[in-house]
Amino acid sequence: MLLRPLLAFCSTAFALAAAAPAAIQGDQQTLVLARADANSTAGSTALATERGPSKVFSVPPSIIVPKVKNVQVGERPYFLVSNMTDSPLKKRLESCSEDPLRVTQFSISHRGAALQFPEHTVQGVHAAARQGAGVIECDASFTKDRKLVCRHSQCDLHTSTNILAIPELAAKCNQTFVPASGNKPASAQCCTSDITLAEFKSLCGKQDGFNASATRPEDFLYGTPAWRTELYDTCGELMTHQDYIREVDALGLSFTTEAKAPVVAMPFQGEYTQDEFLDQIVDEFKQANVHPSRVWLQSFRLSDVVYWVQKHPDFGRQAIFLDERTDTPEGLVNATALSTMQSIAAQGVQIIAPAFPWLLTVDNATNEIVPSEYAKNAKEAGLKIITWSLERSGPLAKVASGKDYYYTTLWSVIKSDGQLMDVVHALASKVKVLGMFSDWPATVTYYANCFGLLGGYQDPDRN
Numbered sequence: 001m002l003l004r005p006l007l008a009f010c011s012t013a014f015a016l017a018a019a020a021p022a023a024i025q026g027d028q029q030t031l032v033l034a035r036a037d038a039n040s041t042a043g044s045t046a047l048a049t050e051r052g053p054s055k056v057f058s059v060p061p062s063i064i065v066p067k068v069k070n071v072q073v074g075e076r077p078y079f080l081v082s083n084m085t086d087s088p089l090k091k092r093l094e095s096c097s098e099d100p101l102r103v104t105q106f107s108i109s110h111r112g113a114a115l116q117f118p119e120h121t122v123q124g125v126h127a128a129a130r131q132g133a134g135v136i137e138c139d140a141s142f143t144k145d146r147k148l149v150c151r152h153s154q155c156d157l158h159t160s161t162n163i164l165a166i167p168e169l170a171a172k173c174n175q176t177f178v179p180a181s182g183n184k185p186a187s188a189q190c191c192t193s194d195i196t197l198a199e200f201k202s203l204c205g206k207q208d209g210f211n212a213s214a215t216r217p218e219d220f221l222y223g224t225p226a227w228r229t230e231l232y233d234t235c236g237e238l239m240t241h242q243d244y245i246r247e248v249d250a251l252g253l254s255f256t257t258e259a260k261a262p263v264v265a266m267p268f269q270g271e272y273t274q275d276e277f278l279d280q281i282v283d284e285f286k287q288a289n290v291h292p293s294r295v296w297l298q299s300f301r302l303s304d305v306v307y308w309v310q311k312h313p314d315f316g317r318q319a320i321f322l323d324e325r326t327d328t329p330e331g332l333v334n335a336t337a338l339s340t341m342q343s344i345a346a347q348g349v350q351i352i353a354p355a356f357p358w359l360l361t362v363d364n365a366t367n368e369i370v371p372s373e374y375a376k377n378a379k380e381a382g383l384k385i386i387t388w389s390l391e392r393s394g395p396l397a398k399v400a401s402g403k404d405y406y407y408t409t410l411w412s413v414i415k416s417d418g419q420l421m422d423v424v425h426a427l428a429s430k431v432k433v434l435g436m437f438s439d440w441p442a443t444v445t446y447y448a449n450c451f452g453l454l455g456g457y458q459d460p461d462r463n
């Protein structure tokens with residue numbers, strides 16, 4: 001996918017929500033997740049022959065419950081609600097302040113809990129689970145020895161790990177460190193495909209960012225925006241895709257793996273094709289005996305999603321097309337057209353996921369945040385919607401002056417942090433998304449619990 005430099009860090013995507021039957025006990029929701037058993041292959045076959053996404057969850061071979069019972073959202077959601085101007089929404093959110101909280105698949109962890117924890121690390125996964133995220137993301141790229149690892153880009157090791165501080169590994173980077181000089185910023189490019197799995201596992205995860213004025217490689221590593229923190233940059237543990245599956249399975253949660261667009265030319269090393277990369281992602285879930293109803297695959301390439309739909313229909317049926325055609329004016333017009341939406345649906349794709357600004361617009365008569373034409377046409381074409389990513393923008397008072405990507409369509413009305421809840425509410429109650437990616441899942445977890453949203457296909461009004 002496109003890497004969009006924001007300040008000194010790269011901002012990109014995310015991906016989706018998870019699924020399973022919900023059992024309601026008294027007034028408390030207990031989320032239960034479908035899990036593959038020894039007969040999961042038979043289960044998958046049955047799944048693939050059913051019609052309609054709601055049927056995905058009717059074949060729970062066995063049931064597990066999220067391991068995290070004591071969900072902790074911390075102070076942030078309360079801080080945001082207290083900054084809202086008076087409204088029925090504010091009253092409602094205040095009324096939930098002392099309610100117990102449950103894991104919800106409406107709350108999707110974007111790369112862990114990247115607002116404070118190094119992305120795609122074991123520590124970030126655990127933070128997201130504690131915050132009640134029901135679905136956890138891994139962006140998958142491959143190493144030189146073609147093993148799958150979690151990184152948000154094939155070539156972000158120089159900004160998201162300490163590789164430049166380890167001379168023997170830094171020497172293997174596709175582009176070794178070039179110090180800043182004059183007006184030229186410092187640069188480097190280190191890709192997962194430059195090193196082996198064993199070398200990858202020896203690295204430490206850190207906040208994604210860099211120091212453009214660095215003259216020494218060790219100075220390049222830091223450039224975190226002030227509203228994040230380096231408090232947890234204490235050698236975050238990196239994960240292979242298999243490590244990720246093991247961690248998230250042990251937490252009893254659902255999965256969302258994104259096939260990152262390769263930066264190297266495919267076939268890699270003359271023989272590893274894009275299809276093999278896509279197969280490998282699915283195979284690792286099968287090997288771990290994970291039921292497809294717990295897996296929400298994603299890609300920015302429509303051809304990848306269509307490949308999964310055709311080749312692996314059990315996993316393809318809830319695969320997500322991440323749409324970034326929205327990022328140019330002409331692309332947005334194309335993407336918005338009902339005919340385009342229909343042609344995507346006609347290829348068997350059921351879920352589309354643009355960045356959240358493209359789902360919203362401002363009603364200039366009332367200043368209300370309402371669904372965009374894009375959102376209406378997606379729905380009209382029968383597509384379900386997931387969106388990304390909340391909590392990547394820092395203080396909302398600065399989104400207009402800073403031309404923050406995620407608030408592009410809302411710059412005229414967003415002035416303070418409490419309005420984050422108005423944005424979440426518009427996406428949840430008007431666009432009726434299945435789930436939301438967030439860099440700090442606690443915020444969406446609080447909202448979803450207050451409104452009883454279970455996420456994925458479990459909520460009857462968006463099934």
Ligand SMILES: *[C@@H]1O[C@H](CO)[C@@H](O)[C@H](O)[C@H]1NC(C)=O
Pocket residue numbers: 037038039
């Ligand atoms: C799997 O299916 C076979 C054949 O239908 C059955 O005999 C066996 O008991 C099943 N195993 C489990 C663990 O459900």
Ligand SMILES: *[C@@H]1O[C@H](CO)[C@@H](O)[C@H](O)[C@H]1NC(C)=O
Pocket residue numbers: 082083084085397415416417418
């Ligand atoms: C919300 O926070 C902003 C500072 O970003 C402040 O100016 C505003 O008064 C606060 N609003 C409420 C209702 O507390």
Ligand SMILES: *[C@@H]1O[C@H](CO)[C@@H](O)[C@H](O)[C@H]1NC(C)=O
Pocket residue numbers: 211213214215216219220222223
């Ligand atoms: C950025 O790099 C410059 C030059 O190497 C160094 O003086 C400065 O301390 C670095 N800044 C940070 C935040 O590390």
Ligand SMILES: *[C@@H]1O[C@H](CO)[C@@H](O)[C@H](O)[C@H]1NC(C)=O
Pocket residue numbers: 325328330331334
């Ligand atoms: C928009 O659609 C037209 C017609 O299909 C196509 O030629 C053009 O390349 C598209 N442009 C973008 C930016 O997607």
Ligand SMILES: *[C@@H]1O[C@H](CO)[C@@H](O)[C@H](O)[C@H]1NC(C)=O
Pocket residue numbers: 361362363364412
């Ligand atoms: C409201 O105004 C903004 C900027 O002036 C414009 O981009 C947006 O499309 C308008 N919204 C609607 C629904 O017309």
Ligand SMILES: CC(=O)N[C@H]1CO[C@H](CO)[C@@H](O)[C@@H]1O
Pocket residue numbers: 155174175191193263264
């Ligand atoms: C991912 C990757 O390997 N990118 C580049 C590495 O360097 C060569 C030569 O400079 C480029 O051609 C690759 O695209």
